[in-house]
Amino acid sequence: MLSFLPAFLRGILATLLLALNTLCCASVLFAIALVKLLPIPALQKACTVLMIAIAELWMLCNSGWMKLVGSTRWEVEGLSQLDYRGWYLVTSNHQSWVDILALQHVLNRRMPMLKFFLKQELIWVPVIGLCWWALDFPFMKRYSKAYLEKYPEKAGQDLETTRKACEKFKTTPVAVFNFLEGTRLTPAKHAQQQSPFTYLLKPKSGGIAFVLDAMGSQLRSLLDITIHYPNGNPSFWDLLSGKLPHVVMHCELKPIPADFLGKNYQQDAAFRAEFQAWVNQLWLEKDAHLARLHAQYPTPADQARSHND
Numbered sequence: 001m002l003s004f005l006p007a008f009l010r011g012i013l014a015t016l017l018l019a020l021n022t023l024c025c026a027s028v029l030f031a032i033a034l035v036k037l038l039p040i041p042a043l044q045k046a047c048t049v050l051m052i053a054i055a056e057l058w059m060l061c062n063s064g065w066m067k068l069v070g071s072t073r074w075e076v077e078g079l080s081q082l083d084y085r086g087w088y089l090v091t092s093n094h095q096s097w098v099d100i101l102a103l104q105h106v107l108n109r110r111m112p113m114l115k116f117f118l119k120q121e122l123i124w125v126p127v128i129g130l131c132w133w134a135l136d137f138p139f140m141k142r143y144s145k146a147y148l149e150k151y152p153e154k155a156g157q158d159l160e161t162t163r164k165a166c167e168k169f170k171t172t173p174v175a176v177f178n179f180l181e182g183t184r185l186t187p188a189k190h191a192q193q194q195s196p197f198t199y200l201l202k203p204k205s206g207g208i209a210f211v212l213d214a215m216g217s218q219l220r221s222l223l224d225i226t227i228h229y230p231n232g233n234p235s236f237w238d239l240l241s242g243k244l245p246h247v248v249m250h251c252e253l254k255p256i257p258a259d260f261l262g263k264n265y266q267q268d269a270a271f272r273a274e275f276q277a278w279v280n281q282l283w284l285e286k287d288a289h290l291a292r293l294h295a296q297y298p299t300p301a302d303q304a305r306s307h308n309d
Helices: 007-036 041-069 098-107 120-124 128-134 145-150 157-167 187-193 206-215 236-240 269-296 300-308
Strands: 073-077 088-092 114-116 175-178 221-228 246-255
Touching: 007 041, 007 128, 007 236, 041 098, 073 098, 088 206, 098 114, 098 221, 098 236, 098 246, 120 128, 157 206, 175 206, 206 269, 221 269, 246 269
Parallel strands: 073 246, 088 175, 088 221, 114 175
Antiparallel strands: 221 246
16 A cells, blocks of 8 residues: 555554554553452453453554565465354464565464463563463563473473463463474574474474463364465565565464373373374474465565476
8 A cells, every 4th residue: 555655664654554553453462461469269250351352452453564564475274263252272383584474464363363382481472471461471481401401490480381371371272372393493403403394494393282282171172274475485674664475374274182181291201102103194284285385476586496406
């Protein structure tokens, strides 16, 4: 809509709109969060529903400025199978900071709001950190192997934190989200890992195994999302300045094997191996899917490689 403006000005405008949207929604969210502290279960549940509605409004407004500053072509498959009143475990490949806003734009109000597991340090992010806290996003404190060897009593606390966080999800439909790769794909990370996948980093299965252990009675389906950017992985500034021409997204609902429920990932070696094999197979299928998407929608890097060959 504002394509006649220079990209720099569109980026400034989008940044201001994002900041204004965040501050306005956060101020209302914080006020409701204070009311939610009252130990009245019915009131707390009502506050949770209202706060989710505010978060969905924030995402809707973000979709608004994205349309205002750019003209992205969205090719999305698989949305018709989703239920706003369901419980889901959700994962996706991770290529860019744009991924999260792209997922929110596509999935908002089509399924429950995505809840991410976050590093504990992120609670100190100005404004947004408190919003995540108010919306019951689970914060995780991860310990290194060296730390656990020194303080073995800390072992298993991640699982206990996950269980406590997931207790809050049992009364309100939720989509628990996890980037299995744990970080964004870059050529340097891909090379460092010596990843066996062409378009993905190695998946980490512990996080979703903990979620299934804590919420297995409710989570029956995995929503597996594959994202491809035909014009190359965008930066967040590309999104703000309206330079995100094309996004391809495929959503596929997959069953979670029933015999995975109620198992202990940390202490059951046989289950851990079986679960890791299942996740690895998911990643093999996703890598093959991405190969087809790269063939159908070659990125500039794909075209350069083809030209050199």
